[in-house]
Amino acid sequence: MERWGITIPVPGVPLGQHKRIVEELHDWGYTDVWSSEKAGTDAFTPLVLASQWTDRLRLGTAVAPVYTRGPALLAMHATALADLAPGRFVLGIGASSQVIVQKWNAAEFTAPFQRVRDTLRFLRPALAGEKVHGVYTTFSIKDFRLDKPADPPPPVHLAALRPEMLRLAAKEADGAITNWFAPYDLPQIRKEAGPDIELAGRIFVCPTEDEVLARRLGRRLIAGYLTVPVYAAFHEWLGRGELLKPMLDAWATGDRRRALELIPDVLVDDLIVHGSPEFCRERIQSYSDNGLTTPIIALISTEGDPLEQVRSLGSARLRSGT
Incomplete structure (x- = not known):
């Protein structure tokens, strides 16, 4: 079914x-x-x-x-x-x-x-x-x-x-x-x-054709989830370790704004449907x-x-x- x-x-x-x-x-x-x-x-x-x-x-x-x-x-x-x-x-x-x-x-x-x-x-x-x-x-x-x-x-x-x-x-x-x-x-x-x-x-x-809005909302979600160890390990297994590393490093230092900036568009577009x-x-x-x-x-x-x-x-x- x-x-x-x-x-x-x-x-x-x-x-x-x-x-x-x-x-x-x-x-x-x-x-x-x-x-x-x-x-x-x-x-x-x-x-x-x-x-x-x-x-x-x-x-x-x-x-x-x-x-x-x-x-x-x-x-x-x-x-x-x-x-x-x-x-x-x-x-x-x-x-x-x-x-x-x-x-x-x-x-x-x-x-x-x-x-x-x-x-x-x-x-x-x-x-x-x-x-x-x-x-x-x-x-x-x-x-x-x-x-x-x-x-x-x-x-x-x-x-x-x-x-x-x-x-x-x-x-x-x-x-x-x-x-x-x-x-x-x-x-x-x-x-x-x-x-x-x-x-x-x-x-x-995110059903909107406003890419800027969709990616901004997507980055917030990605930062909130993929910095959690179980999700970071999941994406390491999927082969995204290097792609996520800059965000994770910035997050670990407490620089949340920089972590958001370091999430590439391609990652948002892969993981968020918009x-x-x-x-x-x-x-x-x-x-x-x-x-x-x-x-x-x-x-x-x-x-x-x-x-x-x-x-x-x-x-x-x-x-x-x-």
Whole structure:
């Protein structure tokens, strides 16, 4: 099945005013809505609302961090949403980052690969309704069983940026979720994930033909994300180490303005989709053509009408029913 997703909440639209958007998304060419969790809404509340506004879209978290909730609470969140949207909810989990976990949530960001793996191995039996009692590498669980597991249990996707996590997703999860990549990066990512697993990816989209504005907004996002160690390592693996080095060096010295200036246009144009709605749709389609199963648009807010922007970015192929 061809998929086309959008991130909610949409920038510039209060969460409580999303009903009209969510109700129309299917007709605009969308199959999925995915939430995120950084410093705005949590990953689950927008999907709870969306589950009551439509039964035509798949819902997913991209992603719920494994450090900021206990394993059992993650299972309860997932079960509640799977009950609200039977067969339509995907639990995406990931390590997140040191900033979000340690600086903002006062938790230790240690052994992220092992913590994600352990959480996945707990969630599999727990979501299936089994009693879980075991010692994992990063935590222990004693006699946990869900009161009423969802039927069917929700699939679990892993946030994966590099080979080890991509291979874990392919071996033990139902899918992988990645972001901050160009279409031509996908063969390298797919090589590690394998050909069969669902690969979802968040794509940052700025639907404006004002290149100066799009690149200015893009540079801010790139500096905010790609200076985080996990993303810097991801792009080192993808072969962008030398391209990013001047920005990273300036950032490390505390010269934020200079770091922004040192982000080249080619990097912004690779990682941020911008241009007319028609060009943006074609560029998003190129991700699918290169191996991405589920593109997830993350709208970058401009002065335009966000409702119209979301409508204009929907898949023309899916909207027409072909």
